Amino acid sequence: MRVRLDLGYDGTAFSGWAEQPGLRTVQGELTAGLARVLRLDPAPRLTVAGRTDAGVHANGQVAHVDVPRARWDAVPGRSGTEPAAALVRRLAGVLPPDVRVHRAGLAPEGFDARFSALRRRYAYRVCDDPAGLPPLRRFDVLHHRRPLDLGAMDLAARxxxxxxxxxxxxxxxxxxxxxxTLLAYSWTRDGDGLLVADVQADAFCHSMVRALVGAALAVGDGRRDVAWPRLVQDAAVRDPTVAVVAAQGLTLEEVVYPADGDLAARAHEARAVRTLP
Known part of the structure; x- marks a missing residue:
């Protein structure tokens, strides 16, 4: 049975999503929790929508795991609850407090957490208040020491x-x-005065969001003009002058999928290598 898991985590104490020997990772914790609850040996293999880097957070991460039917049916035990609800409740009892599975359920036919996704939506939060970060936001917001021009950043991003x-x-x-395909990139200020980037794409390559944010910050504090990020992009080579900002401000907010009937086709399409026309 293919099971979809919707989860969130505070990435501060994790060395990213992917399992790595000797390091604490989201995948490692979740795999261990599933193996314990489902009584699986060897532990199940997880497929995730987006392999977040060390320190990156998630509110809307999605993963799938293939589970033997007998183990799925046995999850409720004597509780009489549905397997999906029982799995969420039991995982809450074994997972550490910085990772939580919000929902679980049998996935529709053709669903693949990684390849069926239409888009991933990230937010990056920045504080340019000279007083510094609000203490309760120090783990999910970046402090920028110079005042930022929101309008210039938004123009450059778009x-x-x-x-x-x-x-x-x-x-x-x-x-x-x-x-x-960068589907959306914009900057706004929220009600708390934080600058928030909305970055959406069909998929992202390694460090892409944090580099896009770094380019916008250089425009926002006046070190570069509005046209500079596009000139860098058009050069089509890795530019060492583009700063890759810290991971702490980045959160995976949402993964969007097509209608159930289009899941398999989307997964097939996404496996193709992207090229420019």
């Missing part, structure tokens, strides 16, 4: 949207394409 080559904003990986 100029990067579209199907483009993002090599300038990505750490290259051998054999991987850096062509992506």
């Amino acid at each position: 100029s990067l949207v579209g199907l483009r080559e993002f090599a300038a904003f990505c750490r290259p990986r051998e054999g991987a394409t850096t062509v992506r």
